[in-house]
Structures are given as C-alpha cells and as structure tokens.
Amino acid sequence: MLPDFKGKNVLDLGCGFGWHCRYAIENGAKSVMGIDLSEKMLTRAQEINKLEGILYERRALEGLDYPAKQFDIILSSLTLHYIESFDTMAQNIYQWLTSGGYFIFSVEHPVFTAEGGQDWIYNKNGEKTCWPVDSYFIEGKRNTTFLGENVTKYHRTLTSYLNTLLKNGFKIKKIIEPEPSPEMLKEIPEMKDELRRPMMLLISAEK
Amino acid sequence: MLPDFKGKNVLDLGCGFGWHCRYAIENGAKSVMGIDLSEKMLTRAQEINKLEGILYERRALEGLDYPAKQFDIILSSLTLHYIESFDTMAQNIYQWLTSGGYFIFSVEHPVFTAEGGQDWIYNKNGEKTCWPVDSYFIEGKRNTTFLGENVTKYHRTLTSYLNTLLKNGFKIKKIIEPEPSPEMLKEIPEMKDELRRPMMLLISAEK
Numbered sequence: 001m002l003p004d005f006k007g008k009n010v011l012d013l014g015c016g017f018g019w020h021c022r023y024a025i026e027n028g029a030k031s032v033m034g035i036d037l038s039e040k041m042l043t044r045a046q047e048i049n050k051l052e053g054i055l056y057e058r059r060a061l062e063g064l065d066y067p068a069k070q071f072d073i074i075l076s077s078l079t080l081h082y083i084e085s086f087d088t089m090a091q092n093i094y095q096w097l098t099s100g101g102y103f104i105f106s107v108e109h110p111v112f113t114a115e116g117g118q119d120w121i122y123n124k125n126g127e128k129t130c131w132p133v134d135s136y137f138i139e140g141k142r143n144t145t146f147l148g149e150n151v152t153k154y155h156r157t158l159t160s161y162l163n164t165l166l167k168n169g170f171k172i173k174k175i176i177e178p179e180p181s182p183e184m185l186k187e188i189p190e191m192k193d194e195l196r197r198p199m200m201l202l203i204s205a206e207k
Numbered sequence: 208m209l210p211d212f213k214g215k216n217v218l219d220l221g222c223g224f225g226w227h228c229r230y231a232i233e234n235g236a237k238s239v240m241g242i243d244l245s246e247k248m249l250t251r252a253q254e255i256n257k258l259e260g261i262l263y264e265r266r267a268l269e270g271l272d273y274p275a276k277q278f279d280i281i282l283s284s285l286t287l288h289y290i291e292s293f294d295t296m297a298q299n300i301y302q303w304l305t306s307g308g309y310f311i312f313s314v315e316h317p318v319f320t321a322e323g324g325q326d327w328i329y330n331k332n333g334e335k336t337c338w339p340v341d342s343y344f345i346e347g348k349r350n351t352t353f354l355g356e357n358v359t360k361y362h363r364t365l366t367s368y369l370n371t372l373l374k375n376g377f378k379i380k381k382i383i384e385p386e387p388s389p390e391m392l393k394e395i396p397e398m399k400d401e402l403r404r405p406m407m408l409l410i411s412a413e414k
Contacts, residue, residue, distance in 0.1 A: 111318055111340055114404075121328065121337070130328070130339035133318055137386040137402040157405070158365065159384045172379050177366045179344040195344040197321075198364070 001174060001204055003102045005029040008072040011096065013061050013105075014079025016041050018049030024073070025051045033071075035059050061089065069098045076105040078200070081113060081153045086160065090168045097207040103170065104205070109177060109198040113155040116142040120193075131197035161203065170205035177201060208381060208411055210309045212236040215279040218303065220268050220312075221286025225252030228261045231280070240278075242266050268296065276305045283312040285407070288320060288360045293367065297375045304414040310377065311412070316384060316405040320362040323349040327400075338404035368410065377412035384408060 006028035012020050015034030024032045034056045036042050042056050061083055074093050083089055093103050112118065114136045120128040139160060142153045165172060177198040180191040213235035219227050222241030231239045241263045243249050249263050268290055281300050290296055300310050319325065321343045327335040346367060349360045372379060384405040387398040 111343070115337060121339070130322060130341040131343075132328070132337035133340050133404045134337040135402070136318070136338075136404045137384075157384055159382055162379075162382045166379070166381065172369075172373070174373060175366055175369045177344075177364055195342070197340045197343045 001176060001202060002104065003073060003204075005073065009033075009070065011035070011066075011071040011074045013064075013074065013076040014082075015045065015056065016077070018045030018054065018056065020075050020077055021045070021054045021056075022049040022051060024075070025053045029053065029073075031055070033057065035061065035064065037061070064092065066092075066096045068095050069101075070096050072098050072101045074101070074103045074105075076103075078106050078108065080105055081107045081156075084154055086154075086156060087164050087168075090164050090170070094168045094170065094207060099207055101207045102173075102204065103165075103207070104203070106200050106202045107161070108153065109201045110136065110156060110158050110161075111197055112199045113142055113153060116144060116155070118144050128193060128196070158201070161201065165203070165205050170207060172203065173206050174204040175202065208383060208409060209311065210280060210411075212280065216240075216277065218242070218273075218278040218281045220271075220281065220283035221289075222252065222263065223248045223284070225249075225256030225261065225263065227282050227284060228252070228263075229256040229258060231282070232258045232260045236260065236280075238262070240264065242268065242271065244268070271299065273299075273303045275302050276308075277303050279305050279308045281308070281310045281312075283310075285313050285315065287312055288314045288363075291361055293361075293363060294371050294375075297371050297377070301375045301377065301414055306414055308414045309380075309411065310372075310414070311410070313407050313409045314368070315360065316408045317343065317363060317365050317368075318404055319406050320349055320360060323351060323362070325351050335400060335403070365408070368408065372410070372412050377414060379410065380413050381411040382409065 005024045008029050010024045010029045010032040012034045015021050015036050018034050021032045021034040032054045037060050039058055042058055045056050111133055115132045115134040121130050121132050123129050139156050142155050144151050178200050180194045185191050212231045215236050217231045217236045217239045219241045222228050222243050225241050228239045228241040239261045244267050246265055249265055252263050318340055322339045322341040328337050328339050330336050346363050349362050351358050385407050387401045392398050
C-alpha cells in the first residue's frame with residue numbers, strides 16, 4: 001500500500017504521536033511535516049518520535065496552505081472523517097502533490113460511521129447480533145462518544161470518498177478494507193468480530 | 208455513467224428482457240450481443256426488444272469465450288453477484304475489450320449481501336430499526352429466497368470488486384451507489400427507506 005519513501009518530501013495530516021512520520025524517515029524520506037491539532041499528541045510525538053528531518057506543527061487541517069507541488073507523498077491516518085469537507089481537502093492535496101505523487105489515507109469505513117452509534121446490536125443474552133447500518137445516504141455530522149468525550153465525526157458514503165478523488169483528478173490505485181490476519185484470529189479470539197463488518201477504509205490514490 | 212454507444216460493439220452479460228440491448232442500439236451501437244441463462248427472459252426479450260443489430264444468445268456466463276478485443280463496451284446489470292469467480296470474469300472481460308473499452312456493471316452492494324438474509328431488523332412494532340451487516344469478510348455463497356424461489360448469490364467485499372478490477376488492468380472511472388432522487392422521495396414516501404442503506408453498486412471501468 002505504501003510507496004517508496006526514498007528521497008521524498010512527505011506530509012502527514014493528523015500525525016498524532018508521529019509513528020508514520022518516523023516510518024517515513026526510517027524508510028529514507030528526505031523531509032516529513034507532521035500536522036496535528038492536538039498539543040498533547042504533538043508533545044508526545046516530540047518525545048518519542050523526534051528524528052532529524054521531521055517537523056511537527058500544530059495546525060488545523062482546514063487552514064493549511066502550501067505552495068503547489070510541495071510534497072511527493074501525503075498521508076493521513078484515521079483523521080479525515082473529522083473534516084467537514086473532504087472535497088476541499090482533496091482539492092488542496094491534489095495541488096500540494098507533485099505529478100505522480102501519492103495520497104494515501106485511512107478513514108472510518110462508511111459502514112462503521114453511517115448509523116452513528118458505533119456499536120453492535122445485541123440480543124437479550126448480550127451477544128452481538130449484527131452491525132447496524134442506517135442513514136447511509138444522509139451524509140454529515142455524527143455525534144458520538146469516545147472514552148467518555150463527545151466527538152463529532154462526518155459520515156460520507158463510499159461514493160463520496162471515491163468520486164471526490166476521481167473528480168479532483170486522482171487515479172485510484174488500491175483500496176483496502178483491513179481485516180484481521182489468520183494469526184491474529186488465532187491469538188486473539190475476540191478479533192473474529194472484526195470479520196463481521198468493515199471498520200476502516202484505506203485508499204491509495206495517485207496524482 | 209454510460210459511454211457513447213455510437214458505432215460500438217456491445218456485449219450485455221445477463222441481458223434479461225433486453226432493455227439495455229435496446230438502449231444501446233437506439234443510441235447508435237453497431238451490434239449488441241445479449242447473453243442470458245434464462246430461456247424465459249430471452250423469449251420475452253425477443254418479443255419486446257427485438258431490433259436489428261441485437262443478437263440474443265442463451266449461455267452461461269462462465270462458459271463464454273470470445274476472441275480478444277471483440278467488444279468496445281461490456282455491460283452487466285445485477286448479474287455478477289450470481290457468479291462465483293468475479294476474478295475470472297474480470298480477466299475475460301479485459302481480454303474481450305478493445306483498448307479504451309468500457310466495462311460498466313451493477314451488482315448488489317456488499318452491505319446488502321453480507322449478512323445474507325436480505326431483510327431489515329424490525330422492532331416489536333414491526334418498524335424497521337436498521338439494516339444488518341454481518342460476516343462482511345466471509346466471502347462466498349449466500350442462500351436467500353426471491354419470490355418464493357431459493358437463490359444462491361455470492362457476497363464479495365467492496366475491496367474484492369475494486370481491487371480485482373485494478374489487478375486485472377482496469378482503470379476505475381466512476382462509482383455510484385444509487386439513491387432515490389428528491390422527486391422520487393416526494394412521490395413514493397416508502398422510498399425514504401432506500402436512503403438508509405445502499406442496495407446497489409455501479410462501477411464504470413476502462414481498459
């Protein structure tokens with residue numbers, strides 16, 4: 001899924017603790033710009049993933065502005081479902097990329113975000129009956145809680161993600177809906193629930 | 208979604224009553240080959256959609272064999288989820304298409320086929336609570352009933368559909384998850400349930 005990082009200028013949108021920034025540098029990237037809104041996350045990133053060539057910056061993704069063709073690879077891991085306009089983001093990313101550059105990102109899967117509650121349906125015995133899908137074509141805000149905090153996410157259909165990329169000029173190179181490996185299923189039996197519904201969507205697109 | 212049919216040689220896999228064959232000829236196609244396994248459907252197609260340039264043939268899709276670059280456009284409407292190997296089908300279709308040719312098809316959406324029962328979850332009052340998703344990553348047979356008949360369909364993930372196309376050399380041009388229009392929603396109030404989960408997936412791919 002990931003391209004060759006050797007000599008590449010990389011931007012990581014929503015870098016969190018900086019693990020992907022580290023990965024890029026360790027795989028030969030020339031420079032990595034890690035952007036996140038969370039001061040806490042960036043402080044931790046500076047502690048555990050501070051390497052030469054990585055620059056962390058606290059910014060909202062919506063306010064970013066770079067010259068055209070500034071980056072060869074733009075990454076974003078589980079961040080863009082917090083952004084209201086994927087179209088604006090995709091347009092900007094296309095501009096910031098060099099020709100032949102890659103935009104590789106993961107988001108929560110539309111099947112995971114559609115209904116909004118982000119929990120299974122349970123039967124009387126407390127067993128998981130199925131994963132609920134609802135309001136699939138009603139895009140927009142979903143208010144949910146994560147570790148006791150209120151969180152706003154944006155649901156988009158699969159069509160929105162893919163056609164927004166195509167419309168903005170990207171070529172779709174690969175799509176992955178990650179599922180647990182046989183080894184993982186053997187070691188962590190609870191993982192078998194992850195075969196029941198897709199939770200994430202990974203897309204690789206080329207300018 | 209549909210390309211220009213003028214002067215094109217068209218193949219329709221699972222042509223049913225021949226409506227798409229008619230559409231292609233009426234929009235300028237040079238020839239249309241309509242394939243279906245159902246004698247009943249083809250008899251009806253011969254009655255209502257018999258036009259010069261259309262040839263209907265009763266064949267199983269798995270047994271088809273054409274010379275390379277025989278067709279400019281290959282269509283398939285709600286048929287390929289009855290086929291066990293989409294990979295083999297996609298390989299063949301790629302061979303049969305001219306360079307720059309189009310493969311445009313619809314299938315039942317993975318969200319629609321995953322759980323297998325193909326019905327909503329209802330509450331005690333008989334109201335639709337949500338659409339169930341289960342066994343998403345367990346691809347293969349789903350036995351369901353349609354109009355009292357047992358029907359075998361094959362569930363595939365979204366990843367399978369898209370990456371099988373990419374792997375076989377296709378470029379993905381457009382994806383649609385059809386949803387009812389505002390006019391339809393106004394005229395047929397029950398249609399609003401069709402906003403709750405995706406039922407179909409349409410893909411346009413270019414060789």
